[in-house]
Amino acid sequence: MDFNFSGKVILATGAASGMGFLVCKRFCECGGSAVLADINGEALEKAVESITESGGKAVGVKCDVRVYEDVTRACETARDTFGTLDVLVNTAGGAETRILGAKGDFPDVPIEVYDWGIDVNLKGQLYFCHAAMKIMREQKEGVIINLGSITGLEGSPSAVAYSASKSAAMNGLTTSVAQVGAKFGDIRCVCVAPGPVLTRAAMANMKTALGYAAEPEEIVEMFLYLASPFARSITGTTILMDGGRHIMFDKFHGENGKYGQ
Numbered sequence: 001m002d003f004n005f006s007g008k009v010i011l012a013t014g015a016a017s018g019m020g021f022l023v024c025k026r027f028c029e030c031g032g033s034a035v036l037a038d039i040n041g042e043a044l045e046k047a048v049e050s051i052t053e054s055g056g057k058a059v060g061v062k063c064d065v066r067v068y069e070d071v072t073r074a075c076e077t078a079r080d081t082f083g084t085l086d087v088l089v090n091t092a093g094g095a096e097t098r099i100l101g102a103k104g105d106f107p108d109v110p111i112e113v114y115d116w117g118i119d120v121n122l123k124g125q126l127y128f129c130h131a132a133m134k135i136m137r138e139q140k141e142g143v144i145i146n147l148g149s150i151t152g153l154e155g156s157p158s159a160v161a162y163s164a165s166k167s168a169a170m171n172g173l174t175t176s177v178a179q180v181g182a183k184f185g186d187i188r189c190v191c192v193a194p195g196p197v198l199t200r201a202a203m204a205n206m207k208t209a210l211g212y213a214a215e216p217e218e219i220v221e222m223f224l225y226l227a228s229p230f231a232r233s234i235t236g237t238t239i240l241m242d243g244g245r246h247i248m249f250d251k252f253h254g255e256n257g258k259y260g261q
């Protein structure tokens with residue numbers, strides 16, 4: 001679609017890589033400005049450079065989404081540098097066991113791993129909704145996009161906190177923040193829940209009904225659509241982009257019909 005974000009400002013978390021980076025890049029290509037927030041300072045610097053070198057207006061904020069002072073600083077950077085905060089995309093996140101390299105069955109994995117999963121995937125998104133809403137309330141407009149996952153719908157024995165965060169928790173956060181936003185003005189909140197996305201090659205192994213994983217650009221175009229006036233009537237809902245994985249009722253079952261075999 002033909003998006004025009006001139007004069008608009010996006011802030012994405014987890015923006016040093018993957019979909020967070022791509023949404024900032026595309027937003028700048030469509031005339032807007034971007035604040036990239038990430039815990040990985042070195043990768044963040046490179047990500048910002050790659051946008052500014054091609055003429056985009058972007059700044060980076062080193063930020064841990066689990067630390068509320070970092071979160072407010074990131075949101076204020078958007079307003080103080082570019083004048084507004086129009087779009088927040090809560091991209092930082094991931095499966096705790098994969099990211100922290102934890103192996104074993106649920107009861108054998110140290111509890112701290114699950115703390116990380118809840119803190120980054122749920123608390124971090126809530127913190128950013130809270131801090132961004134303070135600015136959006138003053139502006140009386142804005143769009144917040146939270147990240148869910150198909151894993152939130154179907155569960156995962158190897159990513160219990162991730163699954164818990166990305167399911168009813170994200171639905172509750174999104175509907176509640178949408179209700180708050182509607183009270184303050186034209187402020188929308190939507191959750192996008194992808195299935196496998198090829199930000200990592202391994203995601204190609206996760207089955208979908210259609211037989212392929214999404215390219216990150218497809219999900220990012222949805223973010224841009226939701227951020228644009230074309231989506232002005234969409235709020236308080238979750239958009240599932242999973243290649244039909246949720247309709248594959250046999251995906252976990254082997255020949256004897258037992259789970260996982």
Ligand SMILES: NC(=O)c1ccc[n+]([C@@H]2O[C@H](COP(=O)([O-])OP(=O)(O)OC[C@H]3O[C@@H](n4cnc5c(N)ncnc54)[C@H](O)[C@@H]3O)[C@@H](O)[C@H]2O)c1
Pocket residue numbers: 013014015016017018019020037038039040063064065066090091092093094095120147148149150193194195196197198199200203
């Ligand atoms: N890739 C997929 O297949 C897929 C599927 C469903 C949902 N998702 C969700 O989409 C989002 C983006 O996925 P992706 O594959 O583009 O991500 P990615 O792994 O490429 O990037 C995640 C970024 O988050 C940053 N990050 C991690 N912890 C942080 C913290 N405490 N504070 C700030 N930044 C932190 C990392 O440094 C990294 O740059 C995630 O929330 C993920 O759970 C991804």
